[in-house]
Amino acid sequence: MKSILIVEDEEAISRVLSAYLKKAGFNVIRALDGQQALDSFDESHPSLILLDIMLPEIDGFELLNLIRTKSSCPVIMLTAREGIDDRLAGLNGGADDYMTKPFIPEEVVARVNAVLRRPSQWSDGKRKRHFGSLFVDYSARQIYLNGAEVNLTPRDLSLLLFLTEHPNQIYTREQLIEHVWGMDYEGSDRAVDLSIKRLRQALSHWSSKEGEIRTLRGTGYQLWTG
Incomplete structure (x- = not known):
């Protein structure tokens, strides 16, 4: 059974997502802040992470960078902010998808399934790679640092x-x-x-x-x- 780590500090949202994902056949681990999420990630090695941006202790962007130093685990960012800068920062920082609140739980489950069906971006060991906040896209010949392209x-x-x-x-x-x-x-x-x-x-x-x-x-x- 695949495991999903939900990193969301709003208890109500976390419970709803958990219920829908369990119904869809996933094992669910929940974390309410960034540090708890990092500990849970190291312990449980989830198949995918649903990651809120605005978190106590360690925010979502920093947590994404920490995860990318050690793993290519798929990450879907969740946020109440609609700004394009946040979306680009998340995607360029290594997120696999991005969803803006409020969202329909069924759509979240559909996105989770869609991302899990994708081949890993690390499958060939070369196409994309993360060194903390430094992101390298070999196919596009582009380098990003903290979400901004390096010219x-x-x-x-x-x-x-x-x-x-x-x-x-x-x-x-x-x-x-x-x-x-x-x-x-x-x-x-x-x-x-x-x-x-x-x-x-x-x-x-x-x-x-x-x-x-x-x-x-x-x-x-x-x-x-x-």
Whole structure:
């Protein structure tokens, strides 16, 4: 039996959703705040999460980021706010769907079933990936940080995509030139240093607890992710 974690601080809404999901054949775990939800997630490993944005302790966006550092579990965001910014922040942050209150419980169940039928976005290990608040879409060649797209030059983007495909591996300048610039590149390998510098500036708001581009003196560079 698949389990659904409902993270909703309004008791009445949580009870109604729970009743409808149980009727549909799901096992249900409920959490009333962000910290309780994080503990329940680690203990129960649910098949899907219904996640309210406005939560005590840890809000929904922060909780989504924490979950995405460890799991690709499907997440449907729930909110009373209709702003497009919230919707984009949720979807770009790794949510699989988004529903605005008030909603019909039957529709929530239908959305849950629809999301669970989708193939995992991590199924090929490459198409999309999360490093905390940093979200990488390899198919679209786009990078998002805290829900906002990071604008990079084509070469800097290619370098960052390569590093995120090989986290925690160390590469010399020469290796990065070969993989990113190409064997026919005739410029200085210092171009790697300048590109790394620009990437660090572009990712300056990325938490060092989630990851960072490290320089290993005398060796090369590494995208460290803990």
